[in-house]
Amino acid sequence: MSATDSPAVELAGVHKVFHAGRPGEVTALTGVDLTIARGEFIALIGPSGCGKSTLLRLVADLITPSGGTVTVAGKPAGKARLDQEYGIAFQQAGLFEWRTVRRNVELPLELRGTPKRERRARAEEMLALVGLADFARHYPAQLSGGMQQRVAIARALAVHPPLLLMDEPFGALDEMTRERLQDELLRICAATGTSTIFVTHSVPEAVYLADRVVVMSARPGRITDVVPIDLGERGEATRQSPGFFAGITTVRAALRGTPVAVES
Numbered sequence: 217m218s219a220t221d222s223p224a225v226e227l228a229g230v231h232k233v234f235h236a237g238r239p240g241e242v243t244a245l246t247g248v249d250l251t252i253a254r255g256e257f258i259a260l261i262g263p264s265g266c267g268k269s270t271l272l273r274l275v276a277d278l279i280t281p282s283g284g285t286v287t288v289a290g291k292p293a294g295k296a297r298l299d300q301e302y303g304i305a306f307q308q309a310g311l312f313e314w315r316t317v318r319r320n321v322e323l324p325l326e327l328r329g330t331p332k333r334e335r336r337a338r339a340e341e342m343l344a345l346v347g348l349a350d351f352a353r354h355y356p357a358q359l360s361g362g363m364q365q366r367v368a369i370a371r372a373l374a375v376h377p378p379l380l381l382m383d384e385p386f387g388a389l390d391e392m393t394r395e396r397l398q399d400e401l402l403r404i405c406a407a408t409g410t411s412t413i414f415v416t417h418s419v420p421e422a423v424y425l426a427d428r429v430v431v432m433s434a435r436p437g438r439i440t441d442v443v444p445i446d447l448g449e450r451g452e453a454t455r456q457s458p459g460f461f462a463g464i465t466t467v468r469a470a471l472r473g474t475p476v477a478v479e480s
């Protein structure tokens with residue numbers, strides 16, 4: 217299989233233990249097998265402490281597995297990181313206050329050594345995509361929380377990553393902003409063919425966004441269900457549709473089947 221037709225992400229027999237063999241040893245993930253197709257949108261949901269962020273960090277090569285393999289675009293995760301195969305956006309937008317919006321978006325391109333003219337053009341293209349073309353010269357503090365989050369998404373997309381990793385990026389936003397950003401994110405992913413792993417605590421958000429909702433349980437963290445969602449093209453009517461509510465009911469039932477994490 218060539219790198220271009222390999223899956224976006226492949227986790228095989230992944231196991232992660234923190235502080236192995238030491239006091240406070242935690243098995244964060246066990247027996248995780250998951251294959252994500254190119255262009256697919258995966259939502260990860262599960263009780264607190266079930267290993268969602270750990271799974272995302274393993275794919276991002278921010279941490280290494282204790283066992284099993286993590287492959288991104290047909291390459292080991294470490295090689296994919298060096299090749300900038302993915303962009304990351306977390307709950308906090310994480311913008312640099314002293315940089316303008318455009319220069320925040322340019323940052324990953326700067327780190328990559330992209331020439332100035334090209335990175336400026338790319339940043340402007342990405343800002344237009346998230347509807348912030350008129351705010352390029354503003355500073356983050358002059359923007360609302362939702363706008364800052366859109367800048368973070370533009371920055372994550374600036375290197376045209378085939379894979380987008382998002383850890384509760386809309387968690388801190390009000391419902392209306394959140395729903396608008398969900399639509400924008402889907403539009404961007406469809407326009408760019410990006411594959412996405414999106415961690416959320418919201419069942420409706422997971423169902424609205426995802427092609428498949430991956431349900432996890434804690435102690436030890438593992439995948440307990442994968443719920444396919446077939447709602448076609450999303451829009452305002454989707455949020456009122458029987459299929460949407462049916463998806464929510466299915467994911468809720470899958471979550472109820474999982475033990476709730478008790479943090480010691």
Ligand SMILES: Nc1ncnc2c1ncn2[C@@H]1O[C@H](COP(=O)(O)OP(=O)(O)OP(=O)(O)O)[C@@H](O)[C@H]1O
Pocket residue numbers: 234235242243244262263264265266267268269270271437
């Ligand atoms: N660096 C670390 N060192 C030790 N234990 C860790 C570390 N990171 C995570 N853990 C533990 O691994 C388990 C999974 O954590 P993780 O953050 O992946 O869960 P989560 O599902 O993302 O939780 P939440 O929904 O609360 O964000 C937890 O028990 C956590 O305490």
